[in-house]
Amino acid sequence: MSTQSELALEQNLVVQLVENGYENVCIKNEADLLSNLKTQLEKFNERTFTDEEFKQILNHLTRTTNVFEKAKILRDKFSFKNADNETVYVRFLNMEHWCKNEYQVTNQITVDGKYQTRFDVTMLINGLPLVQIELKKRGLELREAFNQIDRYKKHSYHIGMGLFQYIQIFVISNGVNTKYFALTKKPDFKFTFYWTDENNRRVSDLESFTKVFLDKCHVSKMITRYTVLHEGDKALMILRPYQYFAVEKILERVKNSPTVGPSKNGYVWHTTGSGKTLTSFKASQILSRIPKVDKVVFCVDRVDLDYKTTLEFNAFSPGSVDGSDNTKKLVKQFADPSVRLIVTTIQKLNTAITRERHQKTMDGLKDKKVVFIFDECHRSQFGDTHKNIVRYFNNHQMFGFTGTPIFTKNAATIKRQKVTTAMLFGERLHTYVITDAIKDQNVLPFSVEYTGRYEYKDNSRSNLDIDVEAIDTAELLESEERLSKIAHYIIGIHDSKTYNRAFTGMFCISNVKTLIKYYDLFRRLKREGKHDLRIASIFSYTANEAPNSDTGEIPEEDLDFNNSKVDIHTRDVMDKYIEEYNQEFKTSFSTKDSQSFNDYYKNVAKRVIDKEIDLLFVVNMFLTGFDSKKLNTLYVDKNLKYHGLIQAYSRTNRVTGEKKSHGNIVVFRNLKQATDDSIELFSTLDAKETILIEPYEDYVEKFDQAVATLLSVVPTVGSVDDLLGEDEQLRFIRAYRNLMRIKNAMETFVDFTFDSLSMDAQTFADYGSKYLDLYNATKSSTEKKKESILNEVDFQLELIRRDEINVMYILRLLAQNRGGDEATRKKREQEILTMVSSDPVLSTKRELIEKFILENLPTVSEDELEREYEDFLSVERRVAFEKLTAEEDINPELLQKTMDSIEFSGRFPTKDELVDTLNKKPSFRKRISIGERLVVKLSEFVGKFMEG
Template sequence: MTTQSEQALENKMIKQLVSNGYERVTITNEDDLVANLKTQLEKFNHTTYTDSEFKQILNHLTKALNPFDKAKVLRDKFSFKNDANETVYVDFLNLEHWCQNEYQVTHQVTMHGKYENRYDVTILINGLPLVQIELKKRGLEIKEAFNQVLRYHKHSYGAGLGLFQYVQLYVISNGANTKYYTYSKNQDFKFTFYWTDEKNKRVSDLEDFTKTFLDKCHVSKMITRYIVLHEGFKQIMVLRPYQYYAVEKIIDKVKTSTTNGYIWHTTGSGKTLTSFKASQILSKLPKVDKVVFCVDRTDLDYQTSREFNEFSPGSVDSTDNTRKLVQQFADVNTKLIVTTIQKLNTAISKEKHTKVMDDLADKKVVFIFDECHRSQFGETHKRIVQFFKNHQLFGFTGTPILEKNAQSKNGVKKLTTDLFGERLHDYVITDAISDNNVLPFSIEYVGRYKYKETSKNNLDIEIEAIDTTELFESDERIEKIANYIINNHDSKAKNKGFTAMFCISNTKTLIKYFDLFRRLKKEGKHDLKIATIFSYTANQDPNEDKSGEIPEENLDFSNAKVDIHTRDVLDKYIEEYNKEFGTSYSTKDSKSFNDYYKNVAKRVREKEIDILFVVNMFLTGFDSPNLNTLYVDKNLKYHGLIQAYSRTNRLKGEKKTHGQIVVFRNLKKATDDAIELFSNRNAKEVIIVPPLEDYIDQFNDAVKNLLAIAPTYLSVDDFYSETQKLQFVKAFRELLRLKNRMDTYADFTFDDLILDEQAFNNYSSKYQDLKREAENQPNKDSVLNEVDFHLELIHKDIVNVDYILRLLANLEEEEIETETKKKRQSEILSMVDNDPVLRNKRDLIEKFIVEQLPILEQNEDVTEAFSDFINTEKVKEFKYLVEEENINENRLEEAMESYMFSGRFPTNNELVETLKEKPSFRERRTIGERLISKVNYFADRFLRG
């Protein structure tokens, strides 16, 4: 049986669309597209347009310069003066009755931009191209279709009148796998989505996808109701299937019943967008008087209001205080409110608000509670349901309270279902990781304790087995952990490409850690930017850490009993923060502390803070794609554990392959229990990335595959067919993927691999050459143009000679005291000592610092001076080597030049052949090994790194 061709796939799809009610139309170029657009807009608007009238419409459609602005034009009416000087309106899309639009399908439309491009299949709605489908034959990667669309954006979508910039949905398929997505300024394949059924089962086959997703009414509904225009990022967003089903379930509940319900969507899966869309649609229903979105912290009130307004400008007015909240309840024009549970409780409890609020008691009010696993289990919940007689409640949670993780109060366990009724839709962590909507976790358990020799039990004991506060808070243990973090953080954070949080058992221990990190920074042991925030109330629950719970955050301590010492310490830390960042926060009042909280959150998100030290704050509800590591010295379990771990697993480019959890306690059983509870019993291997050994095995297998295609890196030069080049690129790309994952493990070295680092870099160079060839390929049909090159995986900031020279150059430019300069120079040399590649150059770098750096002319280039210095030293050492070993200078020079050109180091025998006097057969091996050692040492010092 032959493989189904791209053309056959295309023909079959068009036939299926026509059978589903699409009109087939032949459009070969932009002139045909414009003529058809006039006809379809006339049909849709039940009128006719003269040429001059249609010209006004066309001018309006084409004046928007980018896809985001065009998406807004599409959703708006256009008014103009017709030939009779009357004001008339034209609609481009029926937003309310989405099935009542005009549908057509065409294929192979040719557009001329930078290159001539022909698009596979285009769905036209009311004459505008709103869905573009790119197909690849079965057997090819679906990502090749994604890359094809990227090139269309670059080369031709904006050409001519730019009508293809109206496309709202892109569909890519190779027949077996089909995905959809929408336009964004920075397209990323990770933000392409499979459609699923309600149970999260993928609809991946093109035929099934066409039948369900591309059904006329459904695709119109996705475009009109489930695309969101994010004004903040100027980004078009489309809901994923689980978000779609959740909103549909809530809407149906409100329309057809008075019962409640909750949505279980795992942390990090985009609950804010889902809840916004549900709130927005509900607020437009005639039977609903108010929609109230409740969060449990003031910072989330601000954050959610901001996000809602970016999704839909002016949709909400953040409630700064309870009085304002009451005014919003009273205003009939305010349908959607975002507030905190605390302010809502005050509004319905305080007598001064009774007059206004009592009038609302019988109104239809729909409440949507964010993170409903945390804030709905007290008296506030009772007051809300008793006050609003005609209420409906919906909750969102990533970690519901189930029988296993429920806390017993007065002998009663309150579950999420007790308060919110049935679960309307679920999308658990295994679903999200499988769909690449969140990342898996890499969990490292660090640290074991041993009884001293004099002890009766001379055994290795895991940390949890010696569960004493005295041990956990001992200075020795804290110092060991601090040093471990300092020594490994650059590797974890990819040289400050990401940021981290350190969650600690209690405030007292946090202060110990923070003071130690401050001291070590002053001593020059690290240059990490650190910050902290914690509660300063008195009487912290001594059992809190043992419980593994994360209590609710409260940033308002105005009515709480304050621990004066703790508050003073925090103010000292905040003052240091103020000096570093030019701010002026304190704990003097709730507003200033709140502003400090928001500022810290902003700086963590923007990578201006390397490690944030916390006890409970920020472990729930805080999102930052740039945060990739959580250090844990705190007991966690069930929903608290999953919530804390999930701070690290937001998507962020190719370099972030998983969230990293470094645990200094034995939380293995707690982790396994939490994973089992919040996913399924077989989820562990999906949620937790494999150990380093597994990746080493995979890498070595991938090397064997690569060597079968290209036995040496020079073999790539002999590849004349594009098929061979494509095989090599795909094989090496897999090595890149695995190498990127292994880089995050602290104990990874090339010693465990069957391909050494030099060989890897040689193949990498050939890979980059092929990428450049693809980018400069005049033949647009080249197979290489279809390839997904992951060059960003290669780049990693490393401490090399160039890096050291940049530090030295900066040091020379700074006007600092001699003692400080000496200290900095010492730090640089310490950095050299810690790098195995630079270690054998230490004496050269130190000699340059001592002898040459002080005598450099002002503005003299440090790099050039170092190069001259190294060349001089190289000549000296080379001459010493040839004299010491009685080597023919010219022959050794030729051997080294050959090595620099080919990358192949000379063998023992080849080095022996450079000697002026040939040794006996018996001596050759010993002398050859000595020469290899000496010449290698010379090469390390002067030719490598």
């Protein structure tokens, strides 16, 4: 039986959509698309448009090429004056009654741009292309369909009137696997999603997906209700299935609640890192538009989370939230009928309903319909405040979101009673546990290393001779010897754990007293030149930073720690650390008042996210509610259990790019059983294999198997050049890419070394050079090979890039190589240049480096190396600049302004902007081809002289 072709897959899909109620329409080009758009908009708006009126509508639809702005146009109404001076109103999409739109399907629309492009299947709503489906035949990688859409975005969607820039949802499928996504500025395959049913079971084959997801009402509901326009990123975000089902459950419960009197509550268990803020935003936003609801109050339990959540909410929808700075302002918001959605802390809410001075205003709300949504309700709702809210509001309804619910097993005892999440919120409305999220690649698994007794090894990077099993006394925990060994150990492994600081780390410590000892030790070691890590710390200087079981931490009172209220000395220490921070980052924070300290918190959070801090020292702060994709390593010298443990570990497992394959947890306590117990409590059975990555020995076996596969395709490095045809080249690319993925995951292990592997580092790098050669050949020959299958392959250059290597690093290696005999020197020089060639950024500079080696390196001293290279580079850049301007007849001043703009903003100019730098402006017909040539030439110039 032959494999189903892509054409057959496409034809079957169209037939199924027609059976589902879509009108099959034949549209072959943009002229057909425009003619059909006029007809459909007339049908949808129930009026006829003259040609002049339709021209005005088209001008409105095409007035911007910005995809984000077009998404706003789609959702808005348009009005204009017609020839009779009457105001004409035009809608493009029925946002409130999403089923009442006009649905069509077509296939093989042709667009003539840089290449002639035929789109597989396009779904039209009211005549606009809002859903695009790209298909690949069975057996091909789904990623290839994704890469093709990325190419369309660059080359095709903007062509002509640019109506394809209105696409809201993309679907990719090879028949067996089907995913959907919204297009962002920097498309990432990791942000494509499978659809599931309510119980998180995948709907992956195309036929089932079409029946469920591409149902007319459902797909338009996803566009109108469950797509978010993120103002911060200027990007579209579409909800994942578990987010959709959670919001639907909450809406259903509120809509079915009685007008007055008690209503059913509920809670949502979505694992940490799965996007609860977006889910809760959509729930809050939609609830605030329901007529029977007077107020929606989103509650968090700390000022730092209040800031973060308000920031995110307002990024989703500017002005939708006026974050309350104080209780007086909060009370004003409650009194203002126009404010439907409020974000506040639970502490301020409690003050508003318990203090006598606010009663006059607040009492008017007692009988109003108020819906409360509690973020991180595993820790915000286990005190008297919950009782106060329940007593105060007669017509309330409560919903909680948590990544780690409180069950009987992990519940704290309050007044001799164990209080659980279900006791406070009632029924669990939807569940999405960590094993679901890892399976869907929405979060990453963990690599947990329990650092116990280490013996000296010849090939070991570091040594830590402590026994975690013996840690049961405060004396041992705080001993200078133990803290010093751990500090040196962290310094020794941090770069490998973070891929040479491509990511950041956090160190969570049991209490403030011990944190101060650690931090002072790291400060001293830095002064002594033992490390150059950028460090910072934050902790509370009041008693709330003391260990307690409500954070999931094992109390250490029995270890003789002083748990009384922190004295003034602790505040002085925090101020000293902040002053050093101020000096390094040119800021002016302090602990003089809560606002300044909160501003310090926010600044620290931003710098961790931006990778300006390498290692952050904390006790409890930042261990829950803080998200940073660039944080990948957590060092733990603190007893954690259950929800506190999972929350802390989950700071490291946010998804970003190919290089970050897992979160690193390095534990200096005996937490093996606590980790196992926590995983068992907050996931499905047999979850450890999903949540914890394999031990290093298993990766060695995987690596050697991948080497064998690679050598079966290309026995030697030279044999890559002999590969016949793209199919053989593709086999090599996939084999080497798989090897890179495994090696990438291995690099963060302390024991990683090529010595124990079946391929040495040099051979690995040599194959990497060939891999990069194929990438460069593919990208430079797209004009000749428009249908190249290699052009669709994701080469994943993130995995081949070595962040520690830059030009000066390479030149210093070469300078140090000047001694010895000629043969050895030449061999070493070739090895280093191979390293340059196998790096996607540095490979563009190989010609420059070789020229510098030949002309300058033999005579320059190592001390003068950097200055000599800068002078050399300046001369070469000027020569290349003059050559470029002469060849293309470019105005040098205009091009220099463009270069300055690239360096200042990081934004690369458009084709049109480059054409405008020419002394002689080309004809309209030639602008596109000349602009594309200028983009290529300037890209080569920037790569050679301005990057890396």
